Structure formats: structure tokens, C-alpha cells
Amino acid sequence: MILRDAIHTRRAVRRFRPEPVPRETLLDLLDLANRAPSSFNLQPWHFVVVDASEQKKKLRRLALDQAHVEAAGAVVIFCADPAAWREHLKPTERQAMNSGVFGLEYAGRRSRYIRLYFDGGPLGLLGVLKLVGSSLVRLFRPLPHLPVLQRKRRALVREEVMLAVAQFMLAARTSGLDTCPVGAFDGGRIKRAFGIPRRMEVVLLVPVGYALEPDAQRQPRLPLAEKVHWNGWSVVEGRGEPRVSYDRHARIGGGQKERGRARR
Numbered sequence: 001m002i003l004r005d006a007i008h009t010r011r012a013v014r015r016f017r018p019e020p021v022p023r024e025t026l027l028d029l030l031d032l033a034n035r036a037p038s039s040f041n042l043q044p045w046h047f048v049v050v051d052a053s054e055q056k057k058k059l060r061r062l063a064l065d066q067a068h069v070e071a072a073g074a075v076v077i078f079c080a081d082p083a084a085w086r087e088h089l090k091p092t093e094r095q096a097m098n099s100g101v102f103g104l105e106y107a108g109r110r111s112r113y114i115r116l117y118f119d120g121g122p123l124g125l126l127g128v129l130k131l132v133g134s135s136l137v138r139l140f141r142p143l144p145h146l147p148v149l150q151r152k153r154r155a156l157v158r159e160e161v162m163l164a165v166a167q168f169m170l171a172a173r174t175s176g177l178d179t180c181p182v183g184a185f186d187g188g189r190i191k192r193a194f195g196i197p198r199r200m201e202v203v204l205l206v207p208v209g210y211a212l213e214p215d216a217q218r219q220p221r222l223p224l225a226e227k228v229h230w231n232g233w234s235v236v237e238g239r240g241e242p243r244v245s246y247d248r249h250a251r252i253g254g255g256q257k258e259r260g261r262a263r264r
């Protein structure tokens with residue numbers, strides 16, 4: 001199955017055949033997930049695979065008793081490590097240098113950027129200083145927001161892990177398997193029950209298995225025309241304001257002044 005078909009046929013499946021998923025298959029899918037992009041290639045993810053019946057039952061209880069968590073052949077607990085910028089800095093640097101992806105000079109620069117970008121220092125005090133400094137700089141030139149506070153680092157690694165999740169779900173589809181992203185769970189209890197280190201974020205559970213009804217209907221999506229904005233934000237007739245039709249917008253070819261700026 002090619003990627004386009006995988007995208008078209010993926011759906012959140014909640015009824016599975018009681019069949020295990022071979023571990024080699026799971027490893028193959030996780031290898032594809034592991035190839036997701038991440039900032040500075042820091043790869044802030046961990047995959048906890050739950051395929052034993054008792055453990056799946058336990059996980060189901062911690063996920064609002066959702067039956068598909070237990071029914072699937074396996075469930076992957078996708079975790080994000082907010083400390084990956086520190087823990088993975090050197091291993092990823094060594095690997096890239098050994099395979100000739102970059103040299104010593106770039107490695108030094110990368111390391112400085114990573115520390116500048118993520119390091120909040122003891123008690124986050126350096127982070128607060130960086131935030132004040134970067135806000136001042138931003139008055140004069142464009143500057144991204146630095147994830148120096150723990151809250152921001154957590155949000156960033158969650159986003160990155162979601163990219164791995166998407167790859168995993170589509171890869172599963174290409175292997176004739178189905179998945180369901182599950183976000184309703186008690187992350188703290190899952191960490192304690194499965195021995196996941198406290199600093200990790202439990203991002204998503206993904207039950208994976210063989211669908212009971214492989215040809216079930218798929219959920220529709222809102223029209224693409226309402227979602228695509230060429231050369232700046234535009235609002236479609238009948239939704240929000242100002243009222244500018246998508247067709248007119250397309251004809252104008254993205255003239256910002258004629259369209260006006262919509263509220264976010």
C-alpha cells in the first residue's frame with residue numbers, strides 16, 4: 001500500500017480482532033516512527049509497548065476504561081522526554097559525526113545553539129533571564145520564543161512526539177493494521193504503573209491491531225477550501241469576518257489589503 005492509500009484509509013479504529021501483532025511487525029513500525037524529524041535531531045521520544053493481556057487491562061483502566069485499549073493486539077505508550085536536549089545531545093552528536101553527517105565545527109555550533117535554546121539553568125533562573133533578554137531583542141528583530149521554561153519544553157517535545165505518532169499510524173496502515181489515537185488517560189498513574197520515569201510526558205496511547213470491520217465508513221473532513229489560506233489568512237464567506245469569498249480570494253491572488261486581516 002502506498003502512502004496516499006494509507007492516508008485515505010486510516011481511521012480511528014475501536015473494534016479489533018483478538019489477534020496479537022507480531023513483535024517484529026511492531027519493531028518495524030516503531031523503526032519507521034523513530035525516523036520522524038525533531039528539532040536538532042534530538043529525538044525526544046520513547047515507545048513503551050504493551051502487548052501482555054494483564055498489562056493491557058491495567059492500561060485500559062487508566063484510560064477511562066476505553067475498551068479498544070484492551071482489545072487491540074498491542075498498545076504503544078508514546079512518551080516525550082523534556083530533558084532530551086541534555087540527554088541526547090552527545091549521543092546524537094557522536095552518531096552524526098561518526099557517520100560523517102557533520103564535523104567538529106558544526107557540532108560545537110549545534111551544542112551552543114541547543115544550550116542557548118533549551119537550557120533554563122538551575123531553578124529556571126537562567127531561563128527567566130533569557131526570556132527577558134529575548135523579549136527585548138524581539139522588539140527590534142524577529143526571534144522565536146525560546147523553550148527555556150519547563151512548561152514550554154514539555155509542549156515542544158509533545159509536538160515532536162506527535163510527528164512520530166503520525167508516522168507510526170500511517171506505517172501501520174501500510175502493513176494492513178489499524179490504530180486509534182487515545183488521549184484520554186491519566187498520565188501520572190500510567191507512569192507509576194509502567195515504571196516510566198517521572199520527567200517523561202505521556203503524550204498518547206496508540207492501540208494497534210487488526211480491525212474487526214476493515215471497511216467501516218470514515219469520518220468526513222471540513223472542506224479544504226475553508227482551511228487553506230494563500231499568502232496570508234483569509235476568511236471564507238459565511239464563516240467569521242470579514243466576509244471575503246474564497247473564490248474572490250483565489251481570483252485576487254492573495255492581495256492582503258483587499259482581503260483585510262481576519263482575527264485569529
Ligand SMILES: Cc1cc2nc3c(=O)[nH]c(=O)nc-3n(C[C@H](O)[C@H](O)[C@H](O)COP(=O)(O)O)c2cc1C
Nearest residue numbers: 010011012013014066180181182183184185218219
Ligand atoms: C490527540 C487525540 C486524542 C484522541 N483521543 C481519543 C480517545 O481518547 N479515545 C478515542 O476513542 N479516540 C480518540 N481520538 C480519535 C479521534 O476521535 C478521531 O481521530 C477523530 O474523531 C477523527 O476520526 P478518524 O481518526 O477516524 O478520522 C483522539 C485523537 C487525537 C488526535
